[in-house]
Ligand SMILES: *[C@@H]1O[C@H](CO)[C@@H](O)[C@H](O)[C@H]1NC(C)=O
Ligand SMILES: *[C@@H]1O[C@H](CO)[C@@H](O)[C@H](O)[C@H]1NC(C)=O
Ligand SMILES: *[C@@H]1O[C@H](CO)[C@@H](O)[C@H](O)[C@H]1NC(C)=O
């Protein structure tokens with residue numbers, strides 16, 4: 001009995017923790033990474049293929065949630081998944097991009113800058129030995145998803161909507177989790193027969209048709225910057 005109680009407690013606390021620790025859910029990240037990989041230049045696609053861990057084959061999507069899995073092993077990486085503002089509806093890199101200890105750059109925008117800079121050393125022969133570029137790739141592709149989840153840039157006081165209870169149809173959830181997973185999962189169920197590949201195809205179609213005019217703007221990163229995370233916030 002004691003054994004089961006302990007186990008049940010563990011499971012319950014893992015479930016409770018889940019909304020706090022997760023970025024987009026698995027399918028949100030998978031979708032982002034599958035689409036991103038399909039749009040890479042030849043050089044970038046080759047680099048990604050080289051850098052992906054063997055078990056991933058050549059599928060970036062399958063390892064897009066790796067950063068969530070290592071969050072406990074690499075505790076230093078936990079603050080890199082989000083940004084907290086001081087309960088105001090605007091964001092300033094210099095004010096907000098820091099962890100709980102006030103260490104600057106330790107937020108999702110800082111991490112995108114960091115891992116982009118690291119990946120640009122690929123094939124340069126220089127500091128390649130200093131950084132694990134496989135990890136840089138897995139972090140970057142995950143954080144590009146996280147920064148687009150609206151509640152990953154949110155109020156410090158409600159932990160990005162993690163302390164706000166709402167109902168999603170019949171289920172009680174925290175607001176953060178609605179954005180991480182429920183919206184995507186419900187859309188998948190209702191519109192795509194629970195098939196994530198069909199959701200991905202539908203987004204791909206929109207990108208090549210309805211949204212084609214917007215793409216140049218998405219791809220522009222001005223003023224010689226290597227990355228433009230502030231634009232996505
Ligand atoms: C940059 O990447 C290194 C290697 O993963 C990590 O130790 C460091 O905390 C990162 N810094 C930020 C701001 O992401
Ligand atoms: C780089 O990181 C990956 C994923 O954590 C790991 O499997 C691999 O062994 C690391 N490579 C080196 C050279 O440390
Ligand atoms: C595709 O674009 C249309 C028109 O903007 C929109 O209604 C639809 O929800 C989009 N589908 C996806 C999967 O993004």
Ligand SMILES: *[C@@H]1O[C@H](CO)[C@@H](O)[C@H](O)[C@H]1NC(C)=O
Nearest residue numbers: 220221222223224225226227
């Ligand atoms: C971008 O960088 C190049 C080379 O470093 C420099 O010549 C150019 O003036 C820069 N452009 C802007 C807009 O800062």
Ligand SMILES: [Zn+2]
Nearest residue numbers: 022023081146
């Ligand atoms: Zn995340």
